[in-house]
Structure formats: structure tokens, C-alpha cells
Amino acid sequence: MPITVDAGDIIAGFALLMSAYATWRTTSFNEKQKSLIESQEKLNNLLLEKEESEAASGKKADLGASFVKLGSNKHRLKVWNKGSATARNIRLEFPEGNDVLMQSDVDEKFPLESMEKFQSVELIASVHMGTKSKHVIRIVWEDDAHNYNEKLVYPTL
Template structure:
């Protein structure tokens, strides 16, 4: 029994090899395609998270306070809103003691009904030789994202 190879057998063998190579290339391409799809899905999720955070932050007010000097011996406490939303029902409290701001002026201006973005309010500060340099001030406000947000700031002279 002799085994003879004919032209048809060679063509069939070559077709089998070519088919195997094409299958291997297709599997390799599908792996790369799947990797690309996964990374694209991760990017889409990150974009959605970023957009939702931006939408959430657009509803928030961010209050701050600092002392400003207006000459040789005049100081003011400036409270401002640097957030993107309007702050409402703004209140001010002193966790320690208030020995620098005039209470009657605080009572006149606070609670502040509304503090728009980049708007500020100033309070006269009575600075003297015995005044400590750092003061704790609690700012309390409401905005579109919720009520009773608090922030303790430590403005210094």
C-alpha cells in the first residue's frame, strides 16, 4: 500500500492550513476587539460619573470667610459664596467665643436670606491689642442640594 499525494491533496492541505491561520488571526482580532470594548465601556462609565458629579456640584454653594484689612487699623470679616449655586438661610456661629465682631451687626445681617454666587457680605471687626489672631467660625447654609450644610473656617488676622 503506497501512499500517493496528488495535487488535490496538496490543495486541500493548503486550504486546511490557510483556514487554521485565518481562524487564529480571527481569534486574536476578537481578543483585541473585546479589550477595546472593555476600555471603551470603562471610559463611558468614567464620563457618566464625571457628568453626574458636575451636575451635583452645580447645585452646591461653597461659603468661605477671611479677614481683610482696610487701612492701618480697620478690619472686616468677609463671607463669600464661591460655589455655583445660590446659598440660602445663611447663618453664622462661633464654636469658641466671639470677641472680635459686633453682635448688633451680626444680628442685623444674619440670618442672610440669600447669598448669590460670588456675592459677599462684610462685618466690621473690632481688632485691638489683645485680640487673638485665629478665630473659628461656623457657616451654616442651605442650597439646591440640601439643607444645613456646615463648614468651619479659621480666618486669621
């Protein structure tokens, strides 16, 4: 029994091949699209985390301190706020003792009611030959993010 192939059979076979190719292309396209959607979801999550952390950092104050030399023999301890928020109820504590700052100056200025962004306070330091070069100061404050913040700084002369 001879098999006869006419034009309709050739067209049907070609249509079958084209249909298989289209199915394969659609499947691979769907896989790429799924991968793209997953990467967009990861990117959106990262952007959301970044926005949340920026919003949280906008509510934080960041205080620091360092000694500043004025002229040939004058020193000051400069306490500053480089954070985005206002610091409130700022206190200084000296875990290893205070032998360089004038206690009357500290008592007069601290606890400080508030310190805006980029604001600073200077305290008079009395430096002499027996003064150690490294000091430990604990800065305690409140801000919009937390009611209790603490930072140990180690200013050096």
C-alpha cells in the same frame, strides 16, 4: 503502498493551513475587540460619574470667610460664596465666642436670606492688642443640594 501526492492534495493542505490561520486570527481579533469594549464601558462609566458629580456640584454652594485688612487699622470679615448655586438662610455661629466682630453688625446682616455665586458680605471687625489671631466660625446654610450644610472656617488676622 506508495503514497501519492498530487496537486489537489497540496491545494487541500494549503487550504487547511489557511483556514487554521484565519481561525487563529479571528479568535485573537475577537479577544482584542472584547478588551476594547470593556475599556469603552469603563470609560463611559467614568464619564457618567463625572457628569453626575458636576451636576451635583452645580447645585452646591460653597461658603468661606477670611479677614481682610483695609488701610492701616481697619479689618473686615468677608463671607463669600464660591460655589455654583445660591446659598439660602446663611447663619454664622461662634463656637469659641465672638470677641472680634461687632455683634450689632452680625445681627443686622445675618441670617442672610440668600447669597448668589461670587457674592460676598463684609462685617466690621474691631481688632485691638488683646485680640487673638485665629478665630473659629461655623457657617450654616441651605442650597439646592442639601437643606443643611455646615462648614467650620478658621480665619486669621
